[in-house]
Amino acid sequence: MIAYLARRLIAMILTLLILSMVVFVVIQLPPGDFVTSYIARLSSMGEVPDENVVEAIRAQYKLDDPLFVQYWAWLEGMFTGNFGFSFEMKRPVAEIFSQRIGISLTVEILAIVVMWGIAIPIGIYSAVYQYSVGDYVATIVGFLGIAVPNFLFALILMYVCYVWFGVTITGLNSPDFANERWSLAKLLDFASHVWAPVLVIATGGAATLIRVLRANLLDELKKPYVLTARAKGLKRHKVIMRYPVRVAMNPLISVVGWVLPTVISSSFVTAIVLNMPTLSPILLRALLSQDMYLAGALILFMGFLTMIGTLLSDILLAWIDPRIRMGMIGAR
Amino acid sequence: MTMTTENLSAAEADKDIVATTEDAQLDAVKPGLQYGGTESQWQLIRARFRRHRLARVSLWIMAVFAIVAIFAEFLAPKDPHDVQARYTYAPPQALHFIDRDADGWRIKPYVYDYKVEVEAESLRRVFRIDETKKIYVRFFAEGFEYKLFGLIPMNRHLIGPEKKRKPLFLIGSDRLGRDMLSRLIYGTRISLSVGLIGVSMSLFLGVLIGGLAGFYGGLFDAATQRVIEFLRSLPTIPLWMGLSAAMPRDWSPLQIYFAITLILSLLGWTELARVVRGRFLALKSEDYVSAALYDGASHVRVVLRHMVPAFTSHIITAASLAIPGMILAETALSFLGLGLQAPVISWGVLLQEAQNIRVLATAPWLLAPGLAIIVAVLAMNFIGDGLRDAADPYTH
Numbered sequence: 001m002i003a004y005l006a007r008r009l010i011a012m013i014l015t016l017l018i019l020s021m022v023v024f025v026v027i028q029l030p031p032g033d034f035v036t037s038y039i040a041r042l043s044s045m046g047e048v049p050d051e052n053v054v055e056a057i058r059a060q061y062k063l064d065d066p067l068f069v070q071y072w073a074w075l076e077g078m079f080t081g082n083f084g085f086s087f088e089m090k091r092p093v094a095e096i097f098s099q100r101i102g103i104s105l106t107v108e109i110l111a112i113v114v115m116w117g118i119a120i121p122i123g124i125y126s127a128v129y130q131y132s133v134g135d136y137v138a139t140i141v142g143f144l145g146i147a148v149p150n151f152l153f154a155l156i157l158m159y160v161c162y163v164w165f166g167v168t169i170t171g172l173n174s175p176d177f178a179n180e181r182w183s184l185a186k187l188l189d190f191a192s193h194v195w196a197p198v199l200v201i202a203t204g205g206a207a208t209l210i211r212v213l214r215a216n217l218l219d220e221l222k223k224p225y226v227l228t229a230r231a232k233g234l235k236r237h238k239v240i241m242r243y244p245v246r247v248a249m250n251p252l253i254s255v256v257g258w259v260l261p262t263v264i265s266s267s268f269v270t271a272i273v274l275n276m277p278t279l280s281p282i283l284l285r286a287l288l289s290q291d292m293y294l295a296g297a298l299i300l301f302m303g304f305l306t307m308i309g310t311l312l313s314d315i316l317l318a319w320i321d322p323r324i325r326m327g328m329i330g331a332r
Numbered sequence: 333m334t335m336t337t338e339n340l341s342a343a344e345a346d347k348d349i350v351a352t353t354e355d356a357q358l359d360a361v362k363p364g365l366q367y368g369g370t371e372s373q374w375q376l377i378r379a380r381f382r383r384h385r386l387a388r389v390s391l392w393i394m395a396v397f398a399i400v401a402i403f404a405e406f407l408a409p410k411d412p413h414d415v416q417a418r419y420t421y422a423p424p425q426a427l428h429f430i431d432r433d434a435d436g437w438r439i440k441p442y443v444y445d446y447k448v449e450v451e452a453e454s455l456r457r458v459f460r461i462d463e464t465k466k467i468y469v470r471f472f473a474e475g476f477e478y479k480l481f482g483l484i485p486m487n488r489h490l491i492g493p494e495k496k497r498k499p500l501f502l503i504g505s506d507r508l509g510r511d512m513l514s515r516l517i518y519g520t521r522i523s524l525s526v527g528l529i530g531v532s533m534s535l536f537l538g539v540l541i542g543g544l545a546g547f548y549g550g551l552f553d554a555a556t557q558r559v560i561e562f563l564r565s566l567p568t569i570p571l572w573m574g575l576s577a578a579m580p581r582d583w584s585p586l587q588i589y590f591a592i593t594l595i596l597s598l599l600g601w602t603e604l605a606r607v608v609r610g611r612f613l614a615l616k617s618e619d620y621v622s623a624a625l626y627d628g629a630s631h632v633r634v635v636l637r638h639m640v641p642a643f644t645s646h647i648i649t650a651a652s653l654a655i656p657g658m659i660l661a662e663t664a665l666s667f668l669g670l671g672l673q674a675p676v677i678s679w680g681v682l683l684q685e686a687q688n689i690r691v692l693a694t695a696p697w698l699l700a701p702g703l704a705i706i707v708a709v710l711a712m713n714f715i716g717d718g719l720r721d722a723a724d725p726y727t728h
Contacts, residue, residue: 030578148705148706149660155686162689162693168689261567264567265568265570268569268570269667273687284670288669290577290581299571306566
């Protein structure tokens with residue numbers, strides 16, 4: 001188990017390093033370096049750039065040094081929590097991070113929980129009652145979940161809530177609560193807002209999960225041991241829940257690895273449509289104004305989160321399935 | 333040479349032998365799919381595909397989309413860039429065919445004109461359908477001038493108002509009084525072509541990289557496997573966005589268009605490479621491939637003559653399943669303002685107009701491109717599913 005963990009950890013660190021290089025290349029892509037775009041941005045706001053500040057930035061990002069040194073300086077900053085400075089919000093990026101990361105994570109984790117909560121019962125139902133009305137409904141809803149892009153679903157939900165029920169579902173808290181401290185009232189208010197993004201993010205991934213679980217369970221249900229257990233007099237739902245479902249669940253845990261990137265991607269788009277105070281709008285604004293250092297830090301951070309999640313799912317899978325722990329079959 | 337020809341796969345050999353007309357063959361194949369043993373691989377695939385009813389219907393739907401994309405100029409009633417400031421957010425007009433008046437009735441298509449009302453509270457101009465005034469509509473009407481296929485100058489359109497400047501907004505108009513239907517039709521061309529070109533590019537990358545990895549194996553294979561795993565473990569949208577945000581601001585719409593498709597395919601080739609690699613690995617151990625190799629055929633020949641025909645159907649399947657992802661990605665990027673930019677019309681660019689809830693509440697028809705996306709993506713998914721079932725007609 002420990003050897004397995006170590007292998008996974010090393011792989012993750014290597015992946016992160018490669019990602020950081022990719023992100024750094026993306027940062028370097030726009031023409032002109034950081035300082036020229038900084039000066040351009042200042043003068044567009046009608047301010048005159050301060051010579052000292054410009055020099056300080058040049059020194060901080062080591063812009064006069066070779067590219068490799070620049071990369072290293074940047075990476076060092078990432079590790080020590082020095083993510084740079086947001087020009088639009090006029091605050092250090094780290095401060096914005098710490099303020100918003102909690103909400104981002106809460107929404108994403110809730111979405112994953114809801115996703116599994118929706119997918120598992122529906123998947124089991126449509127496999128056990130194959131070709132029933134419920135199965136067809138689940139299949140249709142599943143296909144829609146794949147075909148409707150998240151932002152469109154969010155838009156439609158927003159429209160329906162506004163026109164039919166007169167509710168605006170943007171944001172995560174009512175204006176009265178936005179700057180309050182956390183209390184029970186605020187939590188309830190939060191709950192009355194958070195269902196919309198969670199639902200939007202969850203449906204996209206749930207559709208795929210349902211299909212995977214249904215297919216796996218159908219294979220498993222046909223196996224002779226199910227018939228044997230039934231013949232021995234075990235109750236139908238007991239047989240299904242105790243044996244085939246458990247086997248069919250395994251692949252479901254291993255797909256966390258690619259469900260997570262999807263969840264982070266879709267929560268990103270959803271957060272922007274629904275105007276949620278998460279990290280996503282900041283990334284979007286940074287990208288639109290080509291504030292590449294801030295954007296790069298955010299992308300790297302999202303990648304980091306994804307990898308942590310994938311690692312957790314691998315550990316979970318190894319814990320559940322001894323064959324993976326022993327290195328007999330791959331985790332994916 | 334003779335040796336290699338003899339070692340062609342059964343499908344290849346059949347293709348040469350079968351000489352009867354296709355239709356007669358298919359009729360024989362259709363009921364219950366009893367294979368006579370003389371059908372070519374592609375005939376079997378077509379017969380299989382036809383059994384998948386949803387896929388068949390979807391194929392027709394996509395054909396309609398393709399026609400709309402090709403003949404966009406002819407089908408669009410108005411110039412999609414034509415601003416009619418007098419008709420902002422005009423609601424959809426219903427097309428009537430039977431014209432009744434005091435003299436009786438006749439078949440003459442028309443729509444009702446608009447009347448402007450000013451809302452008491454917000455002092456906003458609102459358009460209502462005015463059932464007292466008719467605007468007659470004509471098929472093959474004269475409208476804005478265009479060049480069909482970029483060559484033939486024309487000014488006829490499938491449908492248009494009899495008097496050129498009269499309003500005709502069959503699915504409403506947008507913020508600047510531009511015809512949504514025309515914009516949707518033009519958007520179809522761009523959005524579908526992004527999907528198609530993007531997939532072609534990722535197909536090229538995927539077949540090249542996956543093929544090399546699968547055929548030669550070894551270190552290159554191991555390296556590509558790691559790269560694929562790496563790319564698949566990333567949240568794609570933020571990375572896509574980072575790449576497209578890095579584009580210089582002064583690029584022309586055409587440059588942006590190609591850059592966006594390139595970005596999409598740079599991250600989209602992995603699945604195709606995986607499929608190609610898998611097929612190569614599976615086929616490498618086939619007897620006819622080894623025989624061709626021992627017979628002294630060059631690697632290029634073995635690959636192109638013997639292996640590629642055996643998995644073309646799998647590649648087509650994987651490619652068709654990749655198209656909806658491309659369309660969705662382009663839409664999401666453009667919607668967020670990081671993909672295609674305003675003078676260019678794509679479904680995502682159109683949906684950008686629908687971001688504001690207040691705008692959406694007054695003009696829900698701005699969501700029409702969303703419906704197009706859903707239908708196109710669903711149809712492509714079904715076609716892909718149908719192809720996947722049909723791709724390997726020798727199983728079962």
